[in-house]
Amino acid sequence: MITKENIDLFLYTVKEYKRFSDYFSLKDNYELTDSYTEKEYIAIQTKLILLRKYGSNNEAVNVRDIAKFVKDNRSDLEHEMTKIISDFDRVQTNQIRTILSDGTELNLYKTIENVMYGLYLHADKDKIENIKHINEHLLFLVSRQYVQEFEKIIMQLYNYLIEKGFQVEEVQDIQRASMVFLGNDESNQQGITKSPYWANLYGNDVGDEQILEIVKETNIEELSILAISSCFFEEIVKDDFSETSLRKLVSPVTYSDWGDFSEAHTHINAIPNLGMSSKVRFNDRHDIAYVNFYENVEGSFMIDKPHIIGEGIHVLSLVYDSDAQKWEIYSFGAKLNDYLI
Known part of the structure; x- marks a missing residue:
């Protein structure tokens, strides 16, 4: 169940994410076939790892769940939250197809799952096998497309909430020094x-x-x-x-x-x-x-x-x-x- 606490968690974690995003200083928009540097590769893949929690169904900061809660409880944000939900669903079901060398077809989200759980968060054997069947360059282009679109949605939600008076909760009433x-x-x-x-x-x-x-x-x-x-x-x-x-x-x-x-x-x-x-x-x-x-x-x-x-x-x-x-x-x-x- 989503509560005000989930919004606090979302704002607090996005504030930290912004530190990474600001540090990397990437372009606002990339065409799907744009070339990339090693620095951009590292930046995009790092963002991919950090963004995972906002798209996962069982996470406390799932963007769709947060937006729906705000929509149901703040009539003044109904239009903005409806757009956030729509954009989120569009990215998660994006029909960019990755066709592996063995003929397996994966949509954008499934491709991202292979990268996330094969290379970074875990060492899933099946997902690594999938990765081996696609050119690294093509795989990164797909990751960059996903990060670019998903990050914009997250930042839009964050900015809407901040503009409407939601605040990032800081540590208060410190009883003992850490x-x-x-x-x-x-x-x-x-x-x-x-x-x-x-x-x-x-x-x-x-x-x-x-x-x-x-x-x-x-x-x-x-x-x-x-x-x-x-x-x-x-x-x-x-x-x-x-x-x-x-x-x-x-x-x-x-x-x-x-x-x-x-x-x-x-x-x-x-x-x-x-x-x-x-x-x-x-x-x-x-x-x-x-x-x-x-x-x-x-x-x-x-x-x-x-x-x-x-x-x-x-x-x-x-x-x-x-x-x-x-x-x-x-x-x-x-x-x-x-x-x-």
């Missing part, structure tokens, strides 16, 4: 409880004594960088922050970027519960330092295994001034790349 753990979960545990947003990390809560031990193991240079970072953030969040004090901490070459620090003050204060990492990272030349700041930190925690984290982290980048022989703050946000210095 991440990739690169360790062995059998010998590690997710023991972070005081900062629920970071509970997916493999780590543990820490108290004052453990923090003191971490400080003792940190070298003088890193402690200096952490002190500069801490002073900057303690000052920038104040309602009556001192521009003079902040300028003493940042690199002179960035004065114009920081301005009077009011924009940075507003931006940083809008980030909930920033917590500073005790780990300092350096570039290969050791003239750029990075200090991570984590959102939604309600209690201290420690992780000792590598993770890849895609959200909730902001990077304070510092550069070393060899003339003044001191570390200075350069930027806050994304990681500073070596080539900028």
